Amino acid sequence: MKDLSHISEEVFESIFRQYYPKVVYYSYNYVRDMEKARNIAQDVFYQLWRHKDEVNFNDTSPLPFLLIVAKRLSLNLLRKENCNTAFFAYQKKKYTLHQFDMDALTDSSATALYTQEVKKLYMEGLEKMPQQIRETFLLSRSKNMKYKEIADFLNISQKTVEYRISVALNVLRAVFGEYFPDREGKSGF
Numbered sequence: 001m002k003d004l005s006h007i008s009e010e011v012f013e014s015i016f017r018q019y020y021p022k023v024v025y026y027s028y029n030y031v032r033d034m035e036k037a038r039n040i041a042q043d044v045f046y047q048l049w050r051h052k053d054e055v056n057f058n059d060t061s062p063l064p065f066l067l068i069v070a071k072r073l074s075l076n077l078l079r080k081e082n083c084n085t086a087f088f089a090y091q092k093k094k095y096t097l098h099q100f101d102m103d104a105l106t107d108s109s110a111t112a113l114y115t116q117e118v119k120k121l122y123m124e125g126l127e128k129m130p131q132q133i134r135e136t137f138l139l140s141r142s143k144n145m146k147y148k149e150i151a152d153f154l155n156i157s158q159k160t161v162e163y164r165i166s167v168a169l170n171v172l173r174a175v176f177g178e179y180f181p182d183r184e185g186k187s188g189f
Helices: 009-031 034-050 063-106 108-128 131-141 147-154 158-176
Strands: none
Touching: 009 034, 009 063, 034 063, 108 131, 108 158, 131 147, 131 158, 147 158
């Protein structure tokens, strides 16, 4: 077979019958799926027919050409499948994490439970504070009074108010420490 550009359909069919099983087996060694291997072999012979004007085997068998095309198509298929698998795994993971976040945000029982836990810890922190510290802190946070107003109301200096608020916040940091850690492992209060 020197030149396929002048072959008839009968000659092409004889090449197909002779080499098709070898091309299927060769592709199967790459893709490990008989149906895919058959499809690749069909594509190989389609490429041969489509480019028969450009192919010249001289005095050699068409088998090396067919196997080179089969290898290229098999590897392309594997690359595409690997890409798709990785992409779909990434999308599934991304969706799962997003859905988990959305479920957590919309789950009122979880929110209610979390709110109860925070309130419990807050009350625990208030109970740990000495009376004067707690009173000063509550005037600041609950009544929204400024330090100057608290100092005038309690008849103490503004520096004393600042100190008491600082102590109160340290008590709360200790109570909430494991719930709101900052970058250094301390509470983020």
